[in-house]
Amino acid sequence: MKTHVWSVDKFVDNLESYPQITQAANFLKNNEVVAFPTETVYGLGGNAESSDAVAKIFAAKGRPSDNPLIIHIASTEQLAAFVSSIPQTAAVLMDNFWPGPLTIVLNKKEGKLSELATAGLSTVAVRMPDHPIALALIKQSGLPIAAPSANQSGKPSPTLARHVFEDLDGQIAGIVDGGPTGVGVESTVIDCTEAIPVILRPGGVTKEQIEAVIGEVAVDPALKNAEAAPKSPGMKYRHYAPNAPLYLVAGSHAFLQKLVNEQRATGAKVGVLTTEEAVRDYDADLVLPCGRRDQLETVAASLYGTLRAFNESRVDVIFSEIFPETGVGQAIMNRLSKAAANQVITEPVEG
Structure with a gap:
């Protein structure tokens, strides 16, 4: 299969009628699979709505089909077709x-969405992405779009179109290249079918913003x-992982360096994931800064790109x-824990 790549400037006016968006939307209408940027x-x-299309998503990712997909919409009016009710908390x-x-x-209305998309659950996970290209593509297609992250299952999620191409070239119909994404980690997932809403991812x-x-x-x-039936993507199986084994180190910089030295003594090539503040504290084969510790938003934005760089x-x-x-x-530690x-490895307490 040839994977088409359409470059789109997210600042272009009237994106819905932009030729590349129209072409990509036509692929979606024909039940093909297309990667696109979100925030x-x-x-x-x-x-x-098509089990054929959803099956192609699972096949391209190599993803187990018992993991539900998030449905992306461009307007709240779309919810009426496949959601049975909207609790007040969800509306807020x-x-x-x-x-x-x-x-x-939310609780699902039967008969509209593919059962594959919701993994046969009575609920459906929905979001409205904050990205002009994503919204234009959904509007132009006129469809609710099921969309997990556009990477091979288990690997770091893609924050650049190049990452998608590396993983899925020849396996999907197209990629809309809208430049780098922003937030860097996936959406928060919250279950509003319970009396007290529950954060699933x-x-x-x-959490602080939601409770406010x-x-x-x-x-x-x-x-x-790991044994629980997932109601949300990212709750089951190893995710976000680089090719090499990853270990999280709870301890001092000196303790982490000691682990590096021990591995290098065996002839291993060792990488360290740190932040800009500490990048000079380590001597390893590859030391990569992942944002700033005093600005965790920058760590989130850089996380997957850094894991791929290893x-x-x-x-x-x-x-x-x-x-x-x-x-x-x-969210950062959730993704790192799954990647690892x-x-x-916890530094021993002396004494």
Whole structure:
């Protein structure tokens, strides 16, 4: 299969009628799969009403079909076709965070969406992306678009069209190249079908921001339970992983350097994931800064690109600093923990 690539300037006026958007939308109408930029990462989109289209998404990603997909819409009017009700908490969240990196789980109306898209669940995860190209593509297609991240399953999510091409060239119909994404980690997923809304996946909207507008929310313990049936993407299986084994290091810079030295003594090529403030603290084969520790939003924006950079250098093992789990740090550590398959090395306490 030839993968078409359309370059689109997100600042162009009347994007819906832009020829490249029209071409990409026509592929979606014909139940082909097209990657496109959102404000979080690149999504791999297909017609959410077509099991044929959704099956092509799973096939391209090599993704297990028991993992539900997020449905992307361009207007709240689209919800009436496939959502049975909108609780008040969900309506408030939509008013405050849509368009934006927040996915809301609602009760599903049967008969409209492909059962493959929702993994046979009675609920559906929906979001309205805050990106002009994504919104124009959805509007032009006239469809709800099912879209996980546009990468091979388990690998770091793509924040550039080049990342999509590296993973999926020849496996999908097209890629809309809209330049780099912004937030860098996927949307927050919150289940609003419960009396107290439950965060199923931390992401671009923080728990603190959500509670500021709707009050108390819970965090699903299934975030750490691999056996639970997932109601949200990213809750099951190893995700976001670079090719080399990744270990999270809870300890001092000196302790992390000791781990590096031990591995290099065996002949291994070692990488270190750190921040701009500490990049000179380490001596390794590859030391990559991932944003600034005092600005965790920059760490989130750089995370997947940094993990992919380790692949390009072909290191044998990677050690990563850990980050405080406040604000967007919760999403950062969720992604790093999954990338590391929860492998954490903790510095011993002396005495």
